[in-house]
Amino acid sequence: MVHQVHLMKVFAPDVARAAKPGQFVMIRIDEQGERIPLTIADHDVGEGSVTIIFQEMGKTTKQLATLNAQDELQDFVGPLGTPSEIDKLGTVVMVGGGVGVAPAYPQVKAYKAAGNKVITIIGARSENLLILEEEMRAVSDELLVCTDDGTKGHHGFVTDVLQKLLQGGEHVDRVVAIGPPIMMRAVAGVTKTFGIQTIVSLNPIMIDGTGMCGGCRVSVDGKTKFACVDGPEFDAHKVDFNLLMSRLAFYRDEEGTSIKKHECTCGGEQ
Amino acid sequence: MASRQPMPLQDPEERRKNFNEVALGYTEEQAVAEATRCIQCKDPKCVQGCPVNIDIPAFIACIAERDFDEAIRIIKLTNALPAVCGRVCPQEVQCEQYCVLAKKGQPIAIGRLERFAADHESISDIAAPHKVKPTGKNVAVVGSGPAGLTAAADLAKAGHSVTIFESLHEPGGVLTYGIPEFRLPKAIVRQEVDYIKNLGVDIKVDHVIGKIKTLDELRTEFDAVFLGTGAGLPNFMDIEGENLNGVYSANEFLTRVNLMKAFRFPDYDTPIRRGKNVIVVGGGNVAMDAARCALRLGADEVSIVYRRSEDELPARREEVENAKEEGIIFRLLTNPVRILGDDKMNVKGVECIRMELGEPDASGRRRPVPLKGSEHEIEADIVIIAIGTSPNPIIFSGTDGLKSTSKGTIVVDGSGMSSLAGVYAGGDVVTGAATVISAMGAGKLAARTINDRLGGQ
Numbered sequence: 001m002v003h004q005v006h007l008m009k010v011f012a013p014d015v016a017r018a019a020k021p022g023q024f025v026m027i028r029i030d031e032q033g034e035r036i037p038l039t040i041a042d043h044d045v046g047e048g049s050v051t052i053i054f055q056e057m058g059k060t061t062k063q064l065a066t067l068n069a070q071d072e073l074q075d076f077v078g079p080l081g082t083p084s085e086i087d088k089l090g091t092v093v094m095v096g097g098g099v100g101v102a103p104a105y106p107q108v109k110a111y112k113a114a115g116n117k118v119i120t121i122i123g124a125r126s127e128n129l130l131i132l133e134e135e136m137r138a139v140s141d142e143l144l145v146c147t148d149d150g151t152k153g154h155h156g157f158v159t160d161v162l163q164k165l166l167q168g169g170e171h172v173d174r175v176v177a178i179g180p181p182i183m184m185r186a187v188a189g190v191t192k193t194f195g196i197q198t199i200v201s202l203n204p205i206m207i208d209g210t211g212m213c214g215g216c217r218v219s220v221d222g223k224t225k226f227a228c229v230d231g232p233e234f235d236a237h238k239v240d241f242n243l244l245m246s247r248l249a250f251y252r253d254e255e256g257t258s259i260k261k262h263e264c265t266c267g268g269e270q
Numbered sequence: 271m272a273s274r275q276p277m278p279l280q281d282p283e284e285r286r287k288n289f290n291e292v293a294l295g296y297t298e299e300q301a302v303a304e305a306t307r308c309i310q311c312k313d314p315k316c317v318q319g320c321p322v323n324i325d326i327p328a329f330i331a332c333i334a335e336r337d338f339d340e341a342i343r344i345i346k347l348t349n350a351l352p353a354v355c356g357r358v359c360p361q362e363v364q365c366e367q368y369c370v371l372a373k374k375g376q377p378i379a380i381g382r383l384e385r386f387a388a389d390h391e392s393i394s395d396i397a398a399p400h401k402v403k404p405t406g407k408n409v410a411v412v413g414s415g416p417a418g419l420t421a422a423a424d425l426a427k428a429g430h431s432v433t434i435f436e437s438l439h440e441p442g443g444v445l446t447y448g449i450p451e452f453r454l455p456k457a458i459v460r461q462e463v464d465y466i467k468n469l470g471v472d473i474k475v476d477h478v479i480g481k482i483k484t485l486d487e488l489r490t491e492f493d494a495v496f497l498g499t500g501a502g503l504p505n506f507m508d509i510e511g512e513n514l515n516g517v518y519s520a521n522e523f524l525t526r527v528n529l530m531k532a533f534r535f536p537d538y539d540t541p542i543r544r545g546k547n548v549i550v551v552g553g554g555n556v557a558m559d560a561a562r563c564a565l566r567l568g569a570d571e572v573s574i575v576y577r578r579s580e581d582e583l584p585a586r587r588e589e590v591e592n593a594k595e596e597g598i599i600f601r602l603l604t605n606p607v608r609i610l611g612d613d614k615m616n617v618k619g620v621e622c623i624r625m626e627l628g629e630p631d632a633s634g635r636r637r638p639v640p641l642k643g644s645e646h647e648i649e650a651d652i653v654i655i656a657i658g659t660s661p662n663p664i665i666f667s668g669t670d671g672l673k674s675t676s677k678g679t680i681v682v683d684g685s686g687m688s689s690l691a692g693v694y695a696g697g698d699v700v701t702g703a704a705t706v707i708s709a710m711g712a713g714k715l716a717a718r719t720i721n722d723r724l725g726g727q
Contacts, residue, residue, distance in 0.1 A: 018482050028439060034530065034539035035439075059539060075439045077476040207530065207540070210437050210478055211662050212447075212502040213522035217513055224506065224513060229664065243513055246615040250515045254541030261536050 001131050004056040005099055006065050007041070013048030015078045021106040022084030022201065022233055025050065026209040028075040029063055036060050037206050039103035039178075039232070040079060050078070053102030053131065059258035080209045081232045084199070088115040089173035093165065094140070095121045095158050095187055097179025101132050103201060104178045109139050111176075117141045119170070121161050123179075127152035159186045166194050174199065177236060181245050188236035198236035202227045204247055219243050274376045275304040282595040286565050289451045289533055292592060293357070298336075301386040305333035307371070308378050315368035316380060321711025322349045322420070326365060326380055333383055341387040349384075350423035350466060351416065351710065353392065353458045354445055356385025359707045360586050392461050405429040407724040410492040411471075412479045412665065415443020416706045417498030417697025419466055420713030421720075425496075426469040428721045433492070435477040437664075440529060443500055444698075445706070447529040448521070450559050452566070453589075456528070484668035485693065494692050494720045497680060498713055501659040501698035507551070511609030512655070516543060516617035520552070520560045520656035527563045545652030548572045549620050551606055552656030553583040558590065560654045561598045572598050573648065577605040577625050577638040603627070605638065607645060609653055619649045661699045677702060686716030694720055 001007050015025065024039045036058075042051035056062045067073075084107055092111045096104035101122045111118050120140035124130040125148045137143045144161050145153030154161050158179070166172060175198045177187040184200040191198040204227050206216035211229040218227050219240035225231065278294040279285075285292050296304065308330045316326045325344055332341035345352045361367075361381035369377035407430045411418045414436040422432045440446045442459045467473060479485060479499075488495050504519030506512050518526075523542070526532040530540035548564040550557050553576035565572045574593070576583060579602050583590055594600070603625045610619040624644035627636035661678045673681040673689035679702055680695040682688050688695050696712025698704055 014477075014482050032531075032538045034541075075476050077437070077439070077478060079481055080478065207522060207525055208438060210502075210664055212504070213525050214504045214506065214519040215522045219513055224508075243615065247513070247515060250543070251541045254535065254543075257536050258539055258541070 001053065002129050004065070005053065005129065005131055007051060007053045008064070008067070009049045009051050010073065010076055011048055012050050012076050015076065016043040016045050016048050016050050019043040019050060019079040020083035021086065021110045023079035023081045024209070024232060025052065025076055025078030026080065026206075027052075027073055027077075029060060029067075030074050033074060034060055035075070035207055035209070037080075037203060037209055037228070039201065039203065040106065041102035042106055053099060055099040058255050059262045062259065062262055077209065081228060082230070084110065084233055086110045086114050091117045091119065091170065091172050093119045093121065093162065093172050093175045095162060095175060095177040095179070097123050097158050097183040098125070098129070099131070100179030100183070101136070104176070105132055105135060105139070107176060108136060112139055119144065119165065121146070121158050121165075123147065123158040123161070125149065157186065158183060159190050162187060163190050166190070166196070172196050181241055181248065184236060185241035188239070188241070192237050199233050200236040200239060201232045202234060202239065202244060203232065204244060205251070272303065272307055274307070274379055275300045275382070277379070277382055282597070285452065286596040289566055291455050292452050295389055296382055296386045301333055301383060302336060304379050305330045305383055308334065309370070311370060315370065316365040316378075319365040319368040321364070321707050322714055324349050324384070329387060330378065330380070330383055333387060338387060338390040342391040345384060345387055349710070350420055351462045352384050353388035354416070354454060354462055355707055355710070356381050356388050357454050357458070358449060360705060362587065364707065392458070402427060402429040404431065405724060407431070407493045408433065409720060409724075410435065410488045410495045411498060412488070412495065413443055413498040413500055414441035414463070414473060415445065415498055415500050415697065415709065417500070417709040417713035418443065418496065419463065420710040421496045421498060421696065421717040422471045423466050423469055424714055424717035425720060426466070426471045428717075430721070430724060432471045434471060434473045435479050436473060436475045437478040438529065439475050441473050441475060447525045448556065448559070450524065450528055450563050452562065453559065478664060480664040480667040485665060485672065486669045489690070489692055493724055494694065496713070496716050496720065497665060497688070497693065497695040497699055498697045498709070499662060499665050499699045501703040502662045503660045504655070505658045505660060506655055507606065507657060509606060509608050511611055511617070514609055514611040514617045515615050516545070516651055517609060517653045517655065520550070520556045520654050521659065523560050523654050524556070524563065527567070533567060542567065543652060544568050545650070546570045547650045548652040548654065549575055549648060549650040550654045550656055551575050552658070553578065553585060554656065554658070555585045555589055557656035558585045558593045560656050562593055562596060564652065564654065565596055565598065569652070573601050574598060575601045575604050575606060575620070575622060575648075577603065578635065579603055579627060582635050601648070603638065605640065610647065617651055617653055619647050620653055621645055621647050659703045661702070685719040686712060687719060
């Protein structure tokens with residue numbers, strides 16, 4: 001799609017048939033592979049396909065990026081997690097940052113279909129990293145774009161745009177934010193001062209995605225929750241983002257080792 | 271009379287550094303010598319201690335006569351997983367406890383002989399079981415652990431078309447993700463699973479029932495459904511610091527090692543943090559497994575922290591002995607109060623308190639009571655919580671009317687039937703976490719009930 005961000009349609013008719021917005025899949029590329037969670041970006045029952053959009057981050061996503069059409073994944077498990085609660089609320093602001101714009105897309109469609117006015121804010125570091133702009137424009141009542149470096153739309157963060165929108169007096173019933181934890185934490189900070197209900201979709205490290213390992217535990221309102229089954233969506237104002245971020249960084253050294261090994265066997269970075 | 275043949279073991283100094291099987295298995299001579307000790311009781315008591323009713327004296331007589339093929343054939347009439355059972359069943363509280371020779375402290379080593387017969391088969395590769403006439407009925411089995419595999423095998427043998435749905439990418443349930451390689455090699459599990467596939471059972475991995483399909487959907491697609499979904503949800507202690515980096519549930523730790531092969535990182539992609547000082551909380555077989563894995567991953571010191579005394583350890587005696595031989599430290603009558611972290615939210619230790627045993631509680635065991643003022647800190651960079659598991663509620667999603675208890679276990683009658691018509695259950699999902707063999711017994715019982723209703727052979 002853009003630099004190091006890829007879209008993949010996976011033929012998985014049973015998963016496509018059962019999938020709902022907000023849910024995710026676990027994938028494993030090969031026998032030696034790890035299981036990683038990826039949020040579903042779209043699904044097509046007629047075609048039997050599930051769309052995932054991912055950014056090259058760790059070894060697995062880098063390897064995933066090397067696959068070609070018709071290649072097979074070893075495992076594709078889903079749909080997992082509790083679906084988003086999509087109600088008719090009035091006005092919903094959807095905030096998507098970076099590759100988080102992808103899982104926001106089916107939610108925008110669903111909120112719209114439920115009869116809401118949907119204002120979408122999408123952001124990326126730079127114009128060349130912005131995804132799904134036209135798709136989002138087509139399904140949103142209003143689309144606001146921003147980039148960290150000002151190469152497209154507003155020069156700044158999604159939170160600046162959100163803050164301005166709310167200060168402008170727009171009545172908003174719910175904000176949904178999906179993106180890097182640091183962005184979701186910032187969005188939660190903004191909406192808290194306005195007293196607007198806010199939902200975030202968390203993506204911690206997990207193995208099975210079915211509640212079995214407990215590796216994905218997050219603290220919500222002081223209580224431990226398993227993101228894979230109790231979430232992945234939670235009340236943003238109750239999430240302990242510091243814990244989330246520290247747990248996400250736990251295997252950083254090992255991740256480095258893995259990437260290095262992968263790049264050696266791949267003959268260096270493309 | 272000759273004494274019980276000891277099991278040859280890998281040397282403790284060696285085995286604490288590798289993941290190869292600890293118990294090496296009887297040689298032919300040892301097996302025959304052991305089998306010859308059996309006095310072939312007219313009214314054998316051992317069989318009543320076997321949840322899957324193996325004709326124990328008969329298979330032992332075959333081993334004594336060196337007819338090993340016939341020995342395994344007899345076992346497989348009622349037990350689809352003998353190589354597993356021969357390794358992980360607590361025979362000391364089952365068949366062997368009832369052996370008349372047990373009174374003299376020298377029961378026949380039934381489990382070791384079962385393992386010998388099963389391993390003989392895997393070496394000599396006996397012909398596949400014959401196929402039976404199909405009944406035209408189909409049965410869904412949810413979960414491919416000991417309960418599901420046993421139910422599937424019996425139902426397939428009766429002529430029903432059986433499909434197993436497994437949520438993970440490998441069949442076997444706890445045999446695959448939970449029990450480590452050094453106690454139950456995964457090649458053995460695969461052989462047992464292959465045998466069940468040879469019976470005609472179709473295994474669909476990566477299928478989370480409750481998500482990709484609901485139980486209600488299965489009920490419309492199949493004539494009967496058996497739920498053997500186990501107790502896969504890890505319990506935590508709910509103490510301060512439990513979400514710090516470096517605190518694992520035993521399930522996560524063991525799944526990383528066993529299912530995902532993290533001990534071979536980076537050849538396998540899944541990482542695991544190799545601790546220097548590891549504390550495992552709990553005293554069951556799972557705690558022993560986790561501790562011994564941590565040691566093999568290269569820890570300097572691994573301690574079991576358990577709140578009762580040695581006598582109450584729920585783990586098999588044999589596993590406790592093995593763990594001690596390998597150098598696992600047992601900090602008994604000790605309970606964690608909170609887990610301590612550094613400024614980066616990594617574990618740096620555990621604050622524990624000493625316990626003493628008071629009056630017996632509901633379980634009949636003496637209740638541990640904290641000793642005031644005995645708080646102390648133990649250094650640790652990895653903490654593994656192995657205090658038990660509960661059934662996974664995913665199976666209930668999208669389906670009403672499946673009765674469960676406050677502990678999340680499924681309610682069944684004496685024949686394995688649940689509150690929903692056509693739905694049966696057995697194993698840990700009914701009893702809460704228990705043994706492989708009791709789950710197999712429950713799978714067998716439910717298979718018989720299903721077969722009676724569907725009119726199979």
